[in-house]
Amino acid sequence: MDTTFSPEDVKFQQEVRSFIHTNYPNTLRESIANKRKKGEELTKDDLTTWHKILGKHNGWSAPGWPKKYGGAEFTPTQKYIFEQECARSECQIVMPFGVNMCGPVVYTFGNEEQKAQHLPGIISGEQFWCQGYSEPGSGSDLASLKTTAVREGDYYIVNGQKTWTTLAQHADWIFCLVRTNPDAAKPQEGISFLLIDMKTPGISVRPIYLMDGTNEVNETWFDNVKVPVENLIGEENKGWTYAKFLLAHERAGIAGVARSKKAIERIKQIAATEMSYGEPLIQDPAFIRKIADAELELTALEYTELRTLAKDAAGKGPGAESSILKIKGTDLQQRITELCMEAVGYYANPHTGTTLSNEYVGPDYATNLSGTYFNFRKASIYGGSNEIQRNIIAKMVLGL
Amino acid sequence: MDFDFTEEQTLLENMVTSFVRDSYPWEVREAIVKTEEGWKPENWSQFAELGLLGVPFAEEFGGLGGSVVDTMIVMEQFGKGLVVEPYMPSVILSGGLITSLGSKEQIDSIVPTIISGEKRYAFAHSEPQSRFDLFDIKLSASLSGDEYILNGFKSVVFGGPMATHLIISARTSGEQRDKEGITLFLVDKNAEGITTQDYPTIDEYRASEVVLENLKVSKDMVLGEVGKAYDAIDEVVDKATIAVCAEAVGALQVLKDSTIDYCKNRKQFGQPIGKNQSIQHRLVDMMIEYEQSKSILYMACTVDLSDATERRKAVSGAKARIGKAIKFVGENAIQLHGGMGMVDEYMVSHYFKRATMLGILFGNEDYHMKRYSEITQADVIKITDAKASSIAFN
Numbered sequence: 001m002d003t004t005f006s007p008e009d010v011k012f013q014q015e016v017r018s019f020i021h022t023n024y025p026n027t028l029r030e031s032i033a034n035k036r037k038k039g040e041e042l043t044k045d046d047l048t049t050w051h052k053i054l055g056k057h058n059g060w061s062a063p064g065w066p067k068k069y070g071g072a073e074f075t076p077t078q079k080y081i082f083e084q085e086c087a088r089s090e091c092q093i094v095m096p097f098g099v100n101m102c103g104p105v106v107y108t109f110g111n112e113e114q115k116a117q118h119l120p121g122i123i124s125g126e127q128f129w130c131q132g133y134s135e136p137g138s139g140s141d142l143a144s145l146k147t148t149a150v151r152e153g154d155y156y157i158v159n160g161q162k163t164w165t166t167l168a169q170h171a172d173w174i175f176c177l178v179r180t181n182p183d184a185a186k187p188q189e190g191i192s193f194l195l196i197d198m199k200t201p202g203i204s205v206r207p208i209y210l211m212d213g214t215n216e217v218n219e220t221w222f223d224n225v226k227v228p229v230e231n232l233i234g235e236e237n238k239g240w241t242y243a244k245f246l247l248a249h250e251r252a253g254i255a256g257v258a259r260s261k262k263a264i265e266r267i268k269q270i271a272a273t274e275m276s277y278g279e280p281l282i283q284d285p286a287f288i289r290k291i292a293d294a295e296l297e298l299t300a301l302e303y304t305e306l307r308t309l310a311k312d313a314a315g316k317g318p319g320a321e322s323s324i325l326k327i328k329g330t331d332l333q334q335r336i337t338e339l340c341m342e343a344v345g346y347y348a349n350p351h352t353g354t355t356l357s358n359e360y361v362g363p364d365y366a367t368n369l370s371g372t373y374f375n376f377r378k379a380s381i382y383g384g385s386n387e388i389q390r391n392i393i394a395k396m397v398l399g400l
Numbered sequence: 401m402d403f404d405f406t407e408e409q410t411l412l413e414n415m416v417t418s419f420v421r422d423s424y425p426w427e428v429r430e431a432i433v434k435t436e437e438g439w440k441p442e443n444w445s446q447f448a449e450l451g452l453l454g455v456p457f458a459e460e461f462g463g464l465g466g467s468v469v470d471t472m473i474v475m476e477q478f479g480k481g482l483v484v485e486p487y488m489p490s491v492i493l494s495g496g497l498i499t500s501l502g503s504k505e506q507i508d509s510i511v512p513t514i515i516s517g518e519k520r521y522a523f524a525h526s527e528p529q530s531r532f533d534l535f536d537i538k539l540s541a542s543l544s545g546d547e548y549i550l551n552g553f554k555s556v557v558f559g560g561p562m563a564t565h566l567i568i569s570a571r572t573s574g575e576q577r578d579k580e581g582i583t584l585f586l587v588d589k590n591a592e593g594i595t596t597q598d599y600p601t602i603d604e605y606r607a608s609e610v611v612l613e614n615l616k617v618s619k620d621m622v623l624g625e626v627g628k629a630y631d632a633i634d635e636v637v638d639k640a641t642i643a644v645c646a647e648a649v650g651a652l653q654v655l656k657d658s659t660i661d662y663c664k665n666r667k668q669f670g671q672p673i674g675k676n677q678s679i680q681h682r683l684v685d686m687m688i689e690y691e692q693s694k695s696i697l698y699m700a701c702t703v704d705l706s707d708a709t710e711r712r713k714a715v716s717g718a719k720a721r722i723g724k725a726i727k728f729v730g731e732n733a734i735q736l737h738g739g740m741g742m743v744d745e746y747m748v749s750h751y752f753k754r755a756t757m758l759g760i761l762f763g764n765e766d767y768h769m770k771r772y773s774e775i776t777q778a779d780v781i782k783i784t785d786a787k788a789s790s791i792a793f794n
Contacts (some may be wrong), residue, residue: 003702272780303695396678
């Protein structure tokens with residue numbers, strides 16, 4: 001039992017740190033900082049610039065992918081170090097939809113043409129992906145989805161509506177679960193996994209504004225959209241298998257331990273700056289207790305993730321245990337965003353960067369903390385709600 | 401980076417697991433705790449034969465030269481079996497103090513007797529007013545010629561009834577709550593001037609109240625430097641706290657697993673109660689608390705314990721977090737067992753009681769939360785950079 005880094009790992013850590021230092025563009029840092037300050041949405045360039053830089057460097061945009069598909073094929077320890085370093089330097093995250101979700105499905109279940117067509121664009125960041133899973137009537141009960149794909153010659157004709165499509169406004173491609181057999185014995189058995197070019201006629205994207213005023217998610221409508229049959233992944237009606245595989249991968253990356261660590265450091269700095277009862281808030285026993293609680297939960301989660309990674313390295317892919325990471329990771333993100341908002345007192349109130357006011361008030365560090373708090377209520381809902389995660393663990397791990 | 405045990409550690413784990421399985425089934429354990437002595441000396445001899453009493457000691461004394469990971473392995477299995485023999489108080493705690501502070505002569509003469517099982521020590525340290533503060537010592541020792549005269553009272557000395565010898569902490573100088581001025585003495589428990597009152601604890605272990613009236617101790621029996629024992633006490637108790645955390649994790653595993661089993665088998669309204677979602681989610685939360693406890697225990701075992709600040713932070717962090725898990729897992733284990741959880745005859749209540757008392761041992765959740773926070777909230781830098789960016793997860 002040893003959690004120290006080997007000399008090779010230490011060397012790798014230095015390599016990552018210096019790569020970020022040399023290659024993370026200051027212009028990007030400033031562009032993102034400015035938008036956050038003003039409460040503005042990030043542009044597609046903001047979201048993809050760092051991804052594109054990493055994509056040109058030994059597949060670092062896809063840390064977990066095999067080398068033969070252009071990925072970095074990091075060891076679990078390297079993955080951990082890489083995430084730590086990116087969080088430490090507050091690098092913009094690489095959007096997960098291509099790299100963590102669609103990519104692994106394509107290289108695991110797709111054919112050679114599909115791999116050649118899509119994997120390079122996912123690595124390079126040139127292809128921006130979004131996820132077509134949820135529908136208005138299918139949230140946690142994903143298998144009840146109704147969007148249909150009917151085979152006509154060399155095409156599927158897709159009709160229906162997807163929702164909560166994150167960043168669909170920027171997306172070049174969408175991976176979709178569609179119903180190809182409405183008469184299957186079980187709802188899971190009639191579902192297929194389709195890749196769809198967002199430029200195809202008949203697709204329309206309508207923004208959904210969330211309670212913090214942001215347009216992260218959208219409704220995506222399909223009206224007689226013609227999708228070539230070669231865009232079907234794997235076998236027709238076997239999409240549920242691929243969907244579950246993807247969900248397990250999605251949950252594995254969802255803990256966000258390194259980012260949460262950085263954020264707790266940040267709360268402490270804010271609490272050292274803000275005053276309460278005439279003293280820095282960091283000296284308030286009630287507030288300290290909340291920070292310490294979050295810190296310890298995070299420390300435990302970090303080791304739970306490391307234990308999971310070690311298991312992963314021993315050849316057992318992410319299983320139902322990754323549900324623990326999802327539950328605890330998102331619970332912590334919510335607690336942290338709540339503490340951030342609490343820390344700034346009245347300056348939780350101003351809502352800048354809206355149509356009502358572009359004025360910017362209060363300390364920089366307080367900007368939009370309440371927005372982030374409200375926004376992060378999403379975390380325990382998306383990716384399979386935390387209640388669904390508990391159902392999964394109860395069934396798959398505890399055998400109930 | 402890995403979480404695997406070495407080959408030797410796996411052998412050790414298998415050995416302790418077999419002992420608990422073969423020599424400590426529930427009925428046997430029940431019989432042991434109901435005897436007048438409250439433990440089984442034959443088990444102690446068996447520990448000696450198996451080499452368990454030597455795990456933390458250097459190989460030159462016949463020990464295994466084990467690390468905190470090795471004692472964690474032993475204690476986790478003992479936690480699963482609710483083993484009542486005083487391994488932590490005698491081997492880890494007292495043994496740790498002797499090797500940490502003792503002179504070469506003291507170590508050479510005492511450690512082999514611990515490893516052989518001939519002598520058992522208990523650490524008589526806490527006093528009624530000191531609660532969890534390791535420096536709050538009133539019991540006095542004053543020098544008179546070549547002897548110290550000790551007077552005072554020690555409370556809830558774990559393993560006291562089984563001990564042949566005591567390590568007694570006393571104030572040789574300074575005020576009641578000074579860290580300076582604390583001295584340790586090695587004494588034979590039968591020495592004149594020592595009166596002990598032995599009693600069972602709520603979780604069926606044994607402890608003593610110890611009264612000293614003009615106990616005379618030779619200067620040679622001072623352990624370490626006069627007045628300078630505090631740092632070593634702090635360090636050794638920290639390592640013993642890791643052992644306590646390991647024992648608790650073992651007990652939590654049994655609480656969790658037995659509750660899951662019970663919910664699979666107990667039928668109400670025509671189906672196992674574990675088919676109800678409200679119960680499934682509770683069981684999942686118990687499992688998560690257990691996994692988080694195990695994780696933070698591993699953290700405490702793998703940090704650099706030679707750095708005092710790192711050690712305090714890690715140990716207090718682990719004890720506080722596990723303390724929280726003990727309450728959640730323990731209370732819910734009883735709740736989900738329903739009436740059966742309340743019954744003395746059924747084993748779950750015994751694990752609950754033991755885990756709860758381990759939650760208190762060497763400091764409860766609140767105590768360690770404060771100790772942890774004092775380290776982690778110190779030296780935080782104020783934000784002065786006007787351009788500081790706001791927090792972003794994505």
